[in-house]
Each structure stands twice: as C-alpha cells, then as structure tokens.
Amino acid sequence: MAKPARMAILHPMTRPLPPQITGWFATRGWSIHPHQQAMLDCAGAPCQLLIAPTGGGKTMAGFLPTLAELADGRHTGLHTLYISPLKALAADIKRNLTGPIAQMGLPIRVEDRTGDTTAHVKRRQRADPPHILLTTPESLALLVSYPDAERIFAGLSRVIVDEVHALAESKRGDQLMLALSRLSALAPGLRRVGLSATVEDPPAIARILARHPDPCAxxxxxxxxxxxxxxxxxxAPPPWAGGGGRxxxxxxxxxxxxxxxTLIFHNTRAQAELFFHHLWLANDAQLPIxxxxxxxxxxxxxxxxxxxVEGKLRAIVCTGSLDLGIDWGDVDLVIQIGAPKNVKRLVQRIGRANHRYNAPSKALIVPANRFEVIECKAALDAVRDHTLDGDSDHDGPLDVLCQHILIRAAAGPFDADDLFAEIRTAGAYANLSRESFERCLDFAATGGYALRAYDQWQRLVQRPDGLWQLRDPRRALRIRMNIGTIVDADKMQVRYQKTRGGAPLGEVEEYFAAMLKRGDTFLIGGQIVRYEGMRDLVVEVSRTPTQKPKIATFMGTKFATSTQLxxxxxxxxxxxxxxxxxQHTRDWLALQRRVSRLPERDRLLVESFAHDGREHVxxxxxxxxxxxxxLGLLITKRMEDLGLDPMGFVATDYATLIWGLRAPGDPKHLFSRDNLIDTMTAWLADNAVMKRTFKASAIIAGLIERNQPGGPRKSGRQATVSTDILYDTLRKYDPGHVMLDITRAEAMRGLVDFGRIEAMLARIGDRIDHLRLDRVSPLAAPLFLEPGRVPIAGMADQRLLEAEAARLMATAGLTEAPRS
Amino acid sequence: MTALPFVFRAQILHALPSGGLHWPARDLLCVADLHLGKSDRMARRGGVLLPPYETVETLDRLAQDIALLAPATVICLGDSFDDLTAAQGLTDPVRDHLTSLMAGRRWIWVLGNHDPGPLDLGGTHLAEHRNGPLMFRHIAEPGAQGEVSGHYHPKLRLQLRGRSITRRCLLFDDTRLILPAYGAYTGGLFCDRPELSGLMGAAAEAIAIGAPPVRLPMPR
Structure with a gap:
C-alpha cells in the first residue's frame, strides 16, 4: 500500500466509512484520494477498473471497501481475494496491510498464499480461510482444483486483481480469468476489482476483467x-553491438x-548478472549494491x-522481477540499461522512482549499443508525447482452456454444458464456439486423436448421469503438479557442493548446464562459481577466485520492439x-546515407555484399x-529451394542478416509478397519455431508433463519423448489434431508474428530497393556481432558435419572405409 | 539408400540412415529398441496421452528397410515392445503388417528388459543369439567380444562453429557395438555419460545417424 498524499483533498463522502478507518486517516493528517472515494462510492458494482499511476494509493483504493465491509467483524470466512502477478508483491501487500489494520483495530485476518507458502500453512488455509487472502494466478488455479473449492469460496465477496494490465496480455491472465469464471459460479454476486497502471485502451482491459456480459466501471x-x-x-560512446551497457x-x-x-533495470538476467559483476569490480567506494x-x-x-526495505542498499541491479509495484525503500532514481523495447514497460519502470503521488519520477536510460541510441531517443519522445503501445484484444488461447478443463476435473465431476457456459463468462473466451470447446474437452478426456485406441486411453470419462470425471482420481495429483502457463526452458538448480554447505544459489537453463565442463566458471547471483559436477540433477559449484567468468548465457525474455517505436x-x-x-550516432547515420541508404517507412531496403568468404543479404x-x-526463416527456405545454400541468419528488431555460400543475384524476387506468403504456407508446418511453439502449448495443454510424481529420472536417459518427434508424428498421422491448430494460432501471433510481416508487406508493396555494395554497410556492421545466430539445417548442415568428422578422424589418425 | 559401411570384427557392416544395422555377408538386418506400444503403455499407466502413432511409424520405417534390403534374417534386438501387454494388445492392422514383414524370412526376437517374456507372434524368441563371429544381445555385458547390443539409446551432441547438432548414434570399438534406438518414441542417452563412456574403449568411434550416416571419434 502506498502512502496517501499529504494534500488535503476534501470530497463529500457519500458512504460513511467506519470510525476506526476515518480516525486512522485523521490521526495521520491524511485524507482520502478522490479516486479512493470513487472506488468506495461504487463498491457495489459488479466490476470496477481503476487506472492510476504508481504511487497513487491504488492498492488502498482497492482494499478500502473491503476494510469497511469487514469492520463490524460479522463476516466469517473468506471475504476478499487479492491476486498479484508476483509472489513478492503479495508478501509486500501483506506487510503494508497488516500494519494499518492493526492500527485501526479492525478484526480482520490477512494471509498470503504463494508457491513459497509451506504445505502446513496451505492446509490450514483451506480448512480455515482468512478474511483476506493474497495470492498469485497459479496458486489460485491450484486452490480452484481442490474438491473443497466450493466450501472455501462460498462466502467470497470481492476479488482484487492488481497490476491487471500486466496480466491482461498473457496466458497467466487468461488462466486467471478462467479461474475467476469458476469463482463467480461458486460465489454468485462476487464483485471484481482491477487495479491497473496507465494503459492506452482501458475498455480493452475492462472487457477482459469483467464477468461477461457484466458492465465494468x-x-x-x-x-x-x-x-x-x-x-x-x-x-565513451556505446559499443556497436551487445546488450550489456558495461x-x-x-x-x-x-x-x-x-x-x-537507484534501481538499475536490465532486459535479461544474463545482462543483469554481468553488469552487476562489473559494477562491483568498479565499486571503489564500496557502496552497498x-x-x-x-x-x-x-x-x-x-x-x-x-x-x-531497511534502506541499506544504495542500488539494486534487477530485471522484470522488480517491474511491478512493490514499494521498497526510498528509490529516487531509475536507470534503464538497454532500449526498453516497449513504451509501457518503460513508463512502469520509471514509476518505480519517487513512489509518491505528485512528485515527478526521475529516470535515465542507457542505450546498450549504437542502434539503441536511436531506439532510446524514440522511446523518450514517446514518453513525452504520452503515447503508449496499443493493447490488442485477443481470443483466449485453447491450450490454457485445455488445462482449465483438467483443473475443473480435478475439483470434481462436472457437466459439460455448465462448464461451457461458465467459460464463456471470461471476456477472452466470450466468443468461444461450442465446437472448439468440445475439441478441447475431447483432448482433455482422450487426447483427441483421430485413431481411437482402447478404453484405458482416457483421462476423463463420462458417467451414466452425463457428468465428466477423472477416470482415476489419483490423476488429480498429476494435474495439480503441472498447473501453470509459464513455460521457460528447462531449469536446473545450482548449489554449492554438499561438502561446502550446499547452499542454493539459483537456477540455470538446462542447455547451459549441459555445456559446462568441470572447471568452467560462470556468474550467478553476482558471484563467479566453478562447475564441479552434476549430482541428482543439481548443478554443483564451488567458490573460485577467478576474475573472468565464462559468460552466464542463460536467457531472460527477449522482447520485440513495439510497432510504435x-x-x-x-x-x-x-x-x-x-x-x-x-555526434557519434549522427555520423554513423550520415555515413550509411552516403554509402548506401537509410531505410524508409514505405519501402524495403535490401543490401547485399560479400564478406569474409560468404555472401550476405x-x-x-x-x-x-x-x-x-x-522473415529470416522464410527467405532462407526459399534460398534452400533455389539451391543457394543459405547457412544461417541473425535477426534483430530492425533487420535480418542472411549468409550463405552463394550470391542470390537480384534478391528482390525473394521478398515479393506472393512468394513470401506461398513459402509461409508451405513452411509454417515444418520449422524449429513451430516446434518450439508446439512444445510450449503441449506443456500447457497437458499433452506432456513437466513434473511427475516421484521426481525426475536419475539414469540420465530421457524418459520423455522429444516434442519435436510428437509434432512430426501428429502432422503425419493426425493433421487435424487440435494441438496443431493451437500451435498454428499461437505461432502466428507469437514467435512467428506473421501479423507484423503482413503489415510490413502491405506497407512496402513492391517498393523494394536492392543495393549491391562492395563491402559491409555501416548499418549492417553491428549485425555481425549480434548473438542468436540461427543455423539452417539444410544441406550446409550435413556438409559441415561431414567436414568436421573428416577433420576429427584425421586428427585421431583414423581413416574411413571407402563408401559403397 | 546412403548406408555407411564400416568394419567390425573383420566383418563389413552397414550403418543405415534409419538407425538399423545391415550385415550383407549374412543377409541380415538388425534393429534395436523398437518400443512398439509405448504410448499405449504410458496411457495405461495413467501417464500422458501421447499420439498413438509410434507403432505405425516405426513399422513403416522397418518396412522400408526390409523392402530395400530384402534380408533373409531380421533380428529385433530387445525392447521391441514397450511391455508385454503392449505386445499382446496389438491391433489387427498392426499385427497383419508385422506378419507380412516376417513372412518368408527368419525372424529373431531377442528378449529385452521391457519385453522379457515370449511373445505370441511367431519367429524365434531368444535371450541372445550367436551368428558366426557376432553375439547379439539386448544389454552389453562386461568383457564381451564381438557383441552387438542396444538398450542404451546412444546419441551424440557436437558443437560445430557455434551450432549444436544432436543425432542418434551407433557406437563401436574393437570388442562391442551398440545400436541406437530404432523406435519413433525413444529418448536417448548422450554418449559422454559415464554409463556409455565407461563401457566403450578409448578408441571407440561413433556413427551419427543421418542421410548419409557420418563416422567420427566417439565424443566423450
């Protein structure tokens, strides 16, 4: 809860607050914000959405009606459910709510429940829920999956969704709204409250938040x-490439x-780790950071x-984990390292400074490389012009729906008609067709395969009375173990060796752990550690005096620059x-204009040149x-078809660089709209991005499980079938399967983002400018330093493998038998 | 078919792009770890509901190899079925397909840890099978000479100019040969894991399965 402003804003009270609350405000010389009063005035509405800047007493505005309704001590059981996207936020709100409640002398019990809550406390909370429960979307989904959900939520009056703007665009938000559809069925009359930072299109958030078709104030x-x-x-000017801002x-x-x-924000964890490491090395004044x-x-x-909280730190290097409204200490400066990619995120991060109403927030942004100087300038202009990136309405994704059906089944038998009606009260699913619902139900029940196998091929069965239930009630455990919509790369725990206390340090992605050899050093938690080995699927490390680590390449989220920027x-x-x-950036752009051209809005600039023994486009x-x-995948696919032996490409927010063994001649035809759309259709089915998308959706929908009872296997042999193989098998034998439809829909708006390619193609039409240069252009040069190169698994791949094998065999003094 | 010939125990063997092993001198095809009926077993045990197509897919691959090579003998080197119930529960079309593949040739089912009992399928059921200089069994045994086995599902991973390539692989040294899993739904064990690196001699080589297969020193 933020401190209300000290300004005396007098407002006629239309609903008297209990004296304990007014007295508490009065003794502090505070008065109620107009928007807090407005929230009280329409507290009876089925849905309210409050849009307020950080530090505007937003949380108090959300809770005041609850405190007023609970002041007489007559309510028993759960009254208000508060949901935040971050565990830390729930804990923080608890801290800031229990203080005033105690000071007001109100008979209200507040507890939080997150992934960090102990099993013992969780059990007690189900048996005897507090008046106010603070939780996260995942913990709520878990609560809803228990057979006693009906009893726990029976008296629920209000649900407050904090930072609803952050949830509205994600699958976590979709899952939350489905859980709320269930709560509204269990507790008729439940009122919804959304708290949001400034957004471009408040009605879009309201449509997602409100129980369809309820109105939302x-x-x-x-x-x-x-x-x-x-x-x-x-x-020093920023470097040509890289993202660290060192x-x-x-x-x-x-x-x-x-x-x-000072809060120092980074876009990825690896960058935060590296920056912190170097900041610490340069910290001669020994500032606590x-x-x-x-x-x-x-x-x-x-x-x-x-x-x-104790004010002992002068700076915190952080990532999105501190994006949202935790009110910590007296932050008076926010530094954003790297272009913010999205104006909304920048505005929220800026809001972390001067967490007080009516005081301007102070922020600095640091471009991490030369191109980001331009991007940061664009972002600053956008903040000054108050233009945020637009929200887009979306239809609720079906993988989340499949998981919701399983969660519903874990809670007990259900009627398909009731569940369908309930789901359609979630704004994002208001237009869900019965057919789509039936396909998801069939998937949840039997896997949804065209080939019907045996009776036992069923997770859910329909009873003679028409209700659906789990075939084996023990299945509920597996469903609960796999709740959630955040699909990260597989993570592995990192700990000090047992002999050195075994203290946990954090986690790294599995592929990163797989690359480590004994003696390798890497950064985690700001410390350099030495890889000692793997024990029970935990990465064991020791301390090391090394100054230069092998880079921690575990990734954070990579965002795409918004259309507006x-x-x-x-x-x-x-x-x-x-x-x-x-000046350095001016000179750079001027040079590009002289030796090539600058890209223009309604044209597509294509450069080609030879460099380092390869051809580049x-x-x-x-x-x-x-x-x-x-675009890189589509163009290289066409080049492969034309026998141009593309070897790989790298993409940034503004360009794609492709290299290969042969020059494509005039590359214009590669980029023509018809060609690209044809290639898209053929290609869409068979590529790595689709497989990655399939994997994420397969996990969410429950086709495969991340967690199994009994924990992971220790033999080292993968127990699970690779999702790539499942994807190929489905395409071959069951092309109409619902998971393939889900994957296509996801990819089009997610990783594939074909929507933006189509918008680009429409914008440029046939205005493609090809320039053949005798060397690398100024704007292209940084692309050569860009990480994240994508290899093309075409013929060049097999050729490389053969060359490497020949080299290794020769090195080992072995000769190959002649080919038959 | 772009098979890769190599010499093991003075015999010329061919590594096939499918992951199978062809021994032309004996007119013999050997495939390991088909794991037919894996999705069925997982569903039966209350696990995930995988697409039930791996049996069809695996038999299609086997049919292609058999059509090309027309071997007189086929050895299925154990774990041909994900469990005995899966073997008994084959659907009629699958059973017919398998029967047509078996017709007119010697067919040996070597028993594996997943399918330890005899199967109601014709062919010969053996714990292990000796054929001249080579011994065919499911799990490698210490001190064996001229042994061909499966079980471990070996695969390899190479970092090549910054890209990582993962392939199933066949492993061999001067005493033993380990085949990759042939079945469609089979995970794998990297050959630098102690279970495999401890088993194979210092001069062991790997053949990365692909079209064509590629031979290289076994990554450790």
Missing part, C-alpha cells in the same frame, strides 16, 4: 506530473553516488528485499540531420525481432 485517477527522464551522458559503468556509479537509492532477478534462489532474493525510428531516419542525437524490415526472425 472505469475510474481514471489523476496521472500525476510528467517524469524527469533523459538519456545518460557518458564519456561501457556506462563509471557514469552509472556516479549517479548512484548522487542519489539515495545488490542484485535481484527471478532465477536467483529465494533465500538470495529475500536477503536483498529485506536489505532494501519502430515507426518513430523510421520517421527519425527521414530527417535530413539529427541534432538531438549524440540484409533486409531492413523494422518489424520487430520475432517477425524479422520469421
């Missing part, structure tokens, strides 16, 4: 003063010294959070000069990372 609070935001000036460390340290508490991100062990995070950058390119940009589509990646 939207309350807009005063947005407060504009932030004080600028690009950090450094002596060059800015001296300037960042100076800023930390000048402020009380901590690191916080989602892959750290809970103990580590707790320590940093505690130190921050891309458009702003292209508009900037159309200028004759760039007096607002640093660059297409500046400005369609965002995912769409540029798809």
């Amino acid at each position: 939207i309350l807009l609070a005063d947005p407060g003063p504009d932030p004080d935001i600028a690009m950090l000036q450094t002596d 060059y800015a460390i001296p300037a960042v340290l100076e800023e930390i010294k000048r402020h009380r508490t 901590g690191i916080h991100h989602g892959a750290l062990a809970r103990e580590q995070r707790d320590r940093v959070e505690q130190a921050m 891309s458009e702003r950058i292209l508009a900037m390119f159309a200028q004759t000069d760039w007096p607002d940009l640093p 660059v297409a500046y589509g400005f369609a965002g990372r995912n769409a540029q990646q798809t």
Whole structure:
C-alpha cells in the first residue's frame, strides 16, 4: 500500500466509512484520494477498473471497501481475494496491510498464499480461510482444483486483481480469468476489482476483467506530473553491438553516488548478472549494491528485499522481477540499461522512482549499443508525447482452456454444458464456439486423436448421469503438479557442493548446464562459481577466485520492439540531420546515407555484399525481432529451394542478416509478397519455431508433463519423448489434431508474428530497393556481432558435419572405409 | 539408400540412415529398441496421452528397410515392445503388417528388459543369439567380444562453429557395438555419460545417424 498524499483533498463522502478507518486517516493528517472515494462510492458494482499511476494509493483504493465491509467483524470466512502477478508483491501487500489494520483495530485476518507458502500453512488455509487472502494466478488455479473449492469460496465477496494490465496480455491472465469464471459460479454476486497502471485502451482491459456480459466501471485517477527522464551522458560512446551497457559503468556509479537509492533495470538476467559483476569490480567506494532477478534462489532474493526495505542498499541491479509495484525503500532514481523495447514497460519502470503521488519520477536510460541510441531517443519522445503501445484484444488461447478443463476435473465431476457456459463468462473466451470447446474437452478426456485406441486411453470419462470425471482420481495429483502457463526452458538448480554447505544459489537453463565442463566458471547471483559436477540433477559449484567468468548465457525474455517505436525510428531516419542525437550516432547515420541508404517507412531496403568468404543479404524490415526472425526463416527456405545454400541468419528488431555460400543475384524476387506468403504456407508446418511453439502449448495443454510424481529420472536417459518427434508424428498421422491448430494460432501471433510481416508487406508493396555494395554497410556492421545466430539445417548442415568428422578422424589418425 | 559401411570384427557392416544395422555377408538386418506400444503403455499407466502413432511409424520405417534390403534374417534386438501387454494388445492392422514383414524370412526376437517374456507372434524368441563371429544381445555385458547390443539409446551432441547438432548414434570399438534406438518414441542417452563412456574403449568411434550416416571419434 502506498502512502496517501499529504494534500488535503476534501470530497463529500457519500458512504460513511467506519470510525476506526476515518480516525486512522485523521490521526495521520491524511485524507482520502478522490479516486479512493470513487472506488468506495461504487463498491457495489459488479466490476470496477481503476487506472492510476504508481504511487497513487491504488492498492488502498482497492482494499478500502473491503476494510469497511469487514469492520463490524460479522463476516466469517473468506471475504476478499487479492491476486498479484508476483509472489513478492503479495508478501509486500501483506506487510503494508497488516500494519494499518492493526492500527485501526479492525478484526480482520490477512494471509498470503504463494508457491513459497509451506504445505502446513496451505492446509490450514483451506480448512480455515482468512478474511483476506493474497495470492498469485497459479496458486489460485491450484486452490480452484481442490474438491473443497466450493466450501472455501462460498462466502467470497470481492476479488482484487492488481497490476491487471500486466496480466491482461498473457496466458497467466487468461488462466486467471478462467479461474475467476469458476469463482463467480461458486460465489454468485462476487464483485471484481482491477487495479491497473496507465494503459492506452482501458475498455480493452475492462472487457477482459469483467464477468461477461457484466458492465465494468472505469475510474481514471489523476496521472500525476510528467517524469524527469533523459538519456545518460557518458564519456565513451556505446559499443556497436551487445546488450550489456558495461561501457556506462563509471557514469552509472556516479549517479548512484548522487542519489539515495537507484534501481538499475536490465532486459535479461544474463545482462543483469554481468553488469552487476562489473559494477562491483568498479565499486571503489564500496557502496552497498545488490542484485535481484527471478532465477536467483529465494533465500538470495529475500536477503536483498529485506536489505532494501531497511534502506541499506544504495542500488539494486534487477530485471522484470522488480517491474511491478512493490514499494521498497526510498528509490529516487531509475536507470534503464538497454532500449526498453516497449513504451509501457518503460513508463512502469520509471514509476518505480519517487513512489509518491505528485512528485515527478526521475529516470535515465542507457542505450546498450549504437542502434539503441536511436531506439532510446524514440522511446523518450514517446514518453513525452504520452503515447503508449496499443493493447490488442485477443481470443483466449485453447491450450490454457485445455488445462482449465483438467483443473475443473480435478475439483470434481462436472457437466459439460455448465462448464461451457461458465467459460464463456471470461471476456477472452466470450466468443468461444461450442465446437472448439468440445475439441478441447475431447483432448482433455482422450487426447483427441483421430485413431481411437482402447478404453484405458482416457483421462476423463463420462458417467451414466452425463457428468465428466477423472477416470482415476489419483490423476488429480498429476494435474495439480503441472498447473501453470509459464513455460521457460528447462531449469536446473545450482548449489554449492554438499561438502561446502550446499547452499542454493539459483537456477540455470538446462542447455547451459549441459555445456559446462568441470572447471568452467560462470556468474550467478553476482558471484563467479566453478562447475564441479552434476549430482541428482543439481548443478554443483564451488567458490573460485577467478576474475573472468565464462559468460552466464542463460536467457531472460527477449522482447520485440513495439510497432510504435519502430515507426518513430523510421520517421527519425527521414530527417535530413539529427541534432538531438549524440555526434557519434549522427555520423554513423550520415555515413550509411552516403554509402548506401537509410531505410524508409514505405519501402524495403535490401543490401547485399560479400564478406569474409560468404555472401550476405540484409533486409531492413523494422518489424520487430520475432517477425524479422520469421522473415529470416522464410527467405532462407526459399534460398534452400533455389539451391543457394543459405547457412544461417541473425535477426534483430530492425533487420535480418542472411549468409550463405552463394550470391542470390537480384534478391528482390525473394521478398515479393506472393512468394513470401506461398513459402509461409508451405513452411509454417515444418520449422524449429513451430516446434518450439508446439512444445510450449503441449506443456500447457497437458499433452506432456513437466513434473511427475516421484521426481525426475536419475539414469540420465530421457524418459520423455522429444516434442519435436510428437509434432512430426501428429502432422503425419493426425493433421487435424487440435494441438496443431493451437500451435498454428499461437505461432502466428507469437514467435512467428506473421501479423507484423503482413503489415510490413502491405506497407512496402513492391517498393523494394536492392543495393549491391562492395563491402559491409555501416548499418549492417553491428549485425555481425549480434548473438542468436540461427543455423539452417539444410544441406550446409550435413556438409559441415561431414567436414568436421573428416577433420576429427584425421586428427585421431583414423581413416574411413571407402563408401559403397 | 546412403548406408555407411564400416568394419567390425573383420566383418563389413552397414550403418543405415534409419538407425538399423545391415550385415550383407549374412543377409541380415538388425534393429534395436523398437518400443512398439509405448504410448499405449504410458496411457495405461495413467501417464500422458501421447499420439498413438509410434507403432505405425516405426513399422513403416522397418518396412522400408526390409523392402530395400530384402534380408533373409531380421533380428529385433530387445525392447521391441514397450511391455508385454503392449505386445499382446496389438491391433489387427498392426499385427497383419508385422506378419507380412516376417513372412518368408527368419525372424529373431531377442528378449529385452521391457519385453522379457515370449511373445505370441511367431519367429524365434531368444535371450541372445550367436551368428558366426557376432553375439547379439539386448544389454552389453562386461568383457564381451564381438557383441552387438542396444538398450542404451546412444546419441551424440557436437558443437560445430557455434551450432549444436544432436543425432542418434551407433557406437563401436574393437570388442562391442551398440545400436541406437530404432523406435519413433525413444529418448536417448548422450554418449559422454559415464554409463556409455565407461563401457566403450578409448578408441571407440561413433556413427551419427543421418542421410548419409557420418563416422567420427566417439565424443566423450
């Protein structure tokens, strides 16, 4: 809960608050914000959405009606359910709510329930729920899956969804809204409250939040003063490529010294780790600085959070794990390292500074490389112009629906008609067809295969009375173990060796662990550790005095630059000069204009040149990372078909660089709209991105399980079938299967992002400009340093393998038998 | 078919792109770890409901190899079925397909840990099978000479110019040969794991399965 402002805003009270509450405000000399009062005034509405900036007393606005309704002590059982996207936020709200409740002397019990809550407490909470329960979407889904959900939620009056803007666009949000559809069925009359940061389209959020077709009242609070935001000036120019912002460390340290508490945001965990490491090495003044991100062990995070609450830290290097509204300490500066990619995220991060109403937030952004100077400039302009990235309405994804059906089945027998009606009360599923529902039900029940096997091939069975239930009630355990919609790469625990206490440090992605050899060093939690071995699927490490680690390459989320930012950058390119940009960036753009061209909004610039013994093609589509990646896959597919032996490509938010053994001649025909759409159709089915998308959806829908009773196998042999093989098998033998439809729909808007390619193609029409250059162009040069190169598994792959094998055999002094 | 010939115990053997092993001198095809009926077994045990097509897919592959090579003898090197119930529960079309493959040739079912009992399928059921200089059994035995086995589902991973390639693989040294799993739904064990690196001699080689298969020193 944020401190209400000290300004006396007098407002006629239309509903008297209990004296304990008004007295509490009065003794502090505080009064109620207009939007807090407005929330009280329409507390009886079936749905309310409050849009307020960070620090606007938003949380108190959400809870005041609850406190008022519970003040007389007559309500027994659960009254209000509070849901936040972050565990830490739930814990923080508990801290900030129990204080005032005790001071007001209200008879209200508040508890939180997250993945971190002990099994003992969780059991007690189910038997004897508190008045206010603070939880996360996943923990709620789990609660809803228990047979006693009906009893637990029977008296529920209000549900508060905090940071609803952050949930609205994700599968976590879809899962939450499905859980709420169940709650509304269990507790008729349940009122919904959404708390949101500033968003472009509040009615879109309201449609997702409200029980369809209930109306939703939207309350807009005063947005407060504009932030004080600028690009950090450094002596050294940013490097040509990379994302770490390490060059800015001296300037960042100076800023930390000048402020009380600084939050330093990074876009990925690996970058946060590296930056923290180097910041610490340069920290001659021994300033107390901590690191916080989602892959750290809970103990580590707790320590940093505690130190921050106590005001003991001058700076915290962090990632999205601190994006949302935890009110910690006295932050007076936010530094964003790397282009924010999306204006909304930038605005939220800026809001973390000066967590007080009516005080401007102070923020600096640090471009991590030369291109990001341009991107950061575009983002600053967008913040000043108050233009956020638009929200897009979406239909609820069916993989989440499949999981919801299983969760419903875990709670007890259900009637398909009732469940269908219930699901359609969730805004994102309001248009769900009965046919789609039946396919998902069939998938949940039998796997949904065209080939019907045996009776035992059933998870759910329909009883003679028409109700559906689990064939084997023990299945509920497996369903509960696999609840959730966040599908990360498989993670492995990292601990110190048993002989050294075995303290947990955090987790790394499995593929990263698989690359480690004994003696390798890497960064985790700001420390360099040495890989010692694997024990029971835990990565064991020791301390090491090494100064230079092997880079921690575990990834955070990679965001694509929003359409709005891309458009702003292209508009900037159309200028004759760039007096607002640093000299080095001006010179760079001017050179590009001289030796090649700058990309234009309604045209597609394609450059080709030979470099380093390979042929290269660059297409500046400005369609965002995912769409540029798809473009790379489509173009290389066409090149493979034409026998041009493409070897790989790399995509950024603004361009795709393709290399191969042969020059494509005039590459224009590769990019023609008809060609691309034809290739898309043929290609869509058979590529790595689709397989990755399939894997994520297969996990969410319950086709495969991440967690199994009894824990993982220790033999080292994979017990699970590779999802790539399942995907290929389904395509071959069951092309109409619902999982393939889900995968296609997901890919089109997610990793494949064909929507943005189509928008780009429509924009450029046939206006493709090809320039054959005698060397690498200034704008293309940084692409050569970009990580994340995608190899093409075509003939070049087999040729490489054969060459490598020949080399290894020769090295080993072996000769191959002649080919038959 | 782009098979890769190599010499093992003075015999010329062919590694097939399918993961099978062809011994032209004896007119013999050997395949390991078909794991037919795996999805059925998982469903039966209350596990996940995998697409029930792996048996059809695996038999199609086997049919292709048999059509091309027309071997007089086929050895299925154990774990041909994911369990005995799966073997008994074959659908009629699958049983017919298998019977047509078996017709007119010697067919040996070597028993595996997943399918330890005799099967109601014709052919010869053996715990192990000696054929001249080679001994065919499911699980490698210490000190064996000229042994061909399966069981471990070996695969390899190579980092090549910054890209990682994973393939099923056949392993061999001067005493033993381990075949990759032939079945469609089979995970694998990387050959640098102690279970495999401990079993294979220092000069062991691997053949990465592909079209064509590629021979290289066994990664450790």
